Amino acid sequence: MKIAVLPGDGIGPEIVAEATRVLHALGESFALEEAPVGGAGFEASGHPLPEATLALAKAADAVLFGAVGDWKYDTLARELRPEQAILGLRKHLQLFANFRPAILYPELAAASSLKPEVVSGLDILIIRELNGDIYFGQPRGRRESPDGLFPGAREGFDTMRYSEPEIVRIAHVAFQAAAKRGRKLCSVDKSNVLETSQLWREVVTEVSRDYADVELSHMYVDNAAMQLVRAPKAFDVIVTGNMFGDILSDQAAMLTGSIGMLPSASLDAHNKGLYEPSHGSAPDIAGKGIANPLATILSAAMMLRFTLGKPEQAERIEHAVKKVLTRGLRTADIWTEGTQRVGTREMGDAVVAA
Ligand code: NAI
Ligand code: MG
Numbered sequence: 001m002k003i004a005v006l007p008g009d010g011i012g013p014e015i016v017a018e019a020t021r022v023l024h025a026l027g028e029s030f031a032l033e034e035a036p037v038g039g040a041g042f043e044a045s046g047h048p049l050p051e052a053t054l055a056l057a058k059a060a061d062a063v064l065f066g067a068v069g070d071w072k073y074d075t076l077a078r079e080l081r082p083e084q085a086i087l088g089l090r091k092h093l094q095l096f097a098n099f100r101p102a103i104l105y106p107e108l109a110a111a112s113s114l115k116p117e118v119v120s121g122l123d124i125l126i127i128r129e130l131n132g133d134i135y136f137g138q139p140r141g142r143r144e145s146p147d148g149l150f151p152g153a154r155e156g157f158d159t160m161r162y163s164e165p166e167i168v169r170i171a172h173v174a175f176q177a178a179a180k181r182g183r184k185l186c187s188v189d190k191s192n193v194l195e196t197s198q199l200w201r202e203v204v205t206e207v208s209r210d211y212a213d214v215e216l217s218h219m220y221v222d223n224a225a226m227q228l229v230r231a232p233k234a235f236d237v238i239v240t241g242n243m244f245g246d247i248l249s250d251q252a253a254m255l256t257g258s259i260g261m262l263p264s265a266s267l268d269a270h271n272k273g274l275y276e277p278s279h280g281s282a283p284d285i286a287g288k289g290i291a292n293p294l295a296t297i298l299s300a301a302m303m304l305r306f307t308l309g310k311p312e313q314a315e316r317i318e319h320a321v322k323k324v325l326t327r328g329l330r331t332a333d334i335w336t337e338g339t340q341r342v343g344t345r346e347m348g349d350a351v352v353a354a
Helices: 012-025 038-045 052-058 083-092 107-111 164-179 195-208 221-230 244-257 294-306 311-326 344-353
Strands: 002-008 031-034 063-065 099-105 123-129 141-144 156-157 184-189 217-218 237-242 263-267 273-278
Touching: 002 012, 002 038, 002 052, 002 107, 012 031, 012 294, 038 221, 038 273, 052 083, 063 083, 063 294, 083 273, 099 164, 099 244, 107 244, 107 311, 123 164, 123 244, 123 294, 164 184, 164 237, 184 221, 184 244, 195 217, 217 237, 217 311, 237 244, 263 294, 273 294, 294 311, 294 344
Parallel strands: 002 031, 002 063, 063 273, 123 237, 184 217, 184 237
Antiparallel strands: 099 123, 099 263, 141 156, 263 273
């Protein structure tokens, strides 16, 4: 099995190195091939998603991705910024279904910003559509305002768009995921205001007829943001569009103590996928050896389960992570009084040993 390894920028190389060590420790014969992406791609060949990197990702069975982005590229044209690499990969590989589980490990209850009784036992899954919505919708641009309140003023505009087939395919993925879990699906939109959302709600409701055993509810995104901090355990699976999912999944991440704990999978229609931590390149701590590698290690576990057909190896990794947390090892982002602070490499070592 061929795995494309794209470490990227910032803490990307540090955390991906630990995840690949964990993969090697499983004793399987994976062919790991590395390529530059993001700022690293730009430095190597003048483009954040070099052609050779994209070709490698397309040819591989799965992609293990670190993170991209750095403030030092902020002045580049938008199409040359590191973040374009991940958008490009999602688009070219048609990775439309983003799975972001938010699980609170009992050992980390003290690291959550919410009261233990609100979050203990939290295990929810956010499924975010990844190929459509306002991030890709045309037209978009900058211009002199042709009308409205301030004609002639500088104006920026984006277009929120979803077509029926785009909603149908993500809805099926979400219902199938919910059917395997607590059989509750909450679809999040803003249908009281947006046409896109009205179609979203209509289509998700139509698809629900194929899944009589899954209980479907709908929620406006502003209320969902509230409920996620008020009673997050009331959710099981949440399905939502690209932008709402971006925001809600970061919010859900913090319920679990740290974004450094949260893996993600982005899948195409054939379960081929890209696996990455939910966080970014954390330029503020890059190069210091203190980043939490667990989100990336757990992403590798998701890769084994979803794409590589090795669920038992995925479980070995997840058990190892639990064991290390039970032993009291913590990187700085999840450290609390009475636990042992370790760096990125030591955390990786401990998971490998476990
Ligand atoms: P971020 O997720 O990189 O960092 C947010 C905060 O969380 C920072 O304080 C950081 O130190 C901390 N953090 C993140 N991951 C951590 C880890 N593994 N261990 C310990 N602490 C961790 O988000 P931010 O600061 O908004 O963005 C930084 C850069 O990353 C930007 O250039 C952004 O565009 C990019 N980014 C890239 C993503 C990707 O590659 N898929 C996703 C999100 C942001
Ligand atoms: Mg985000």
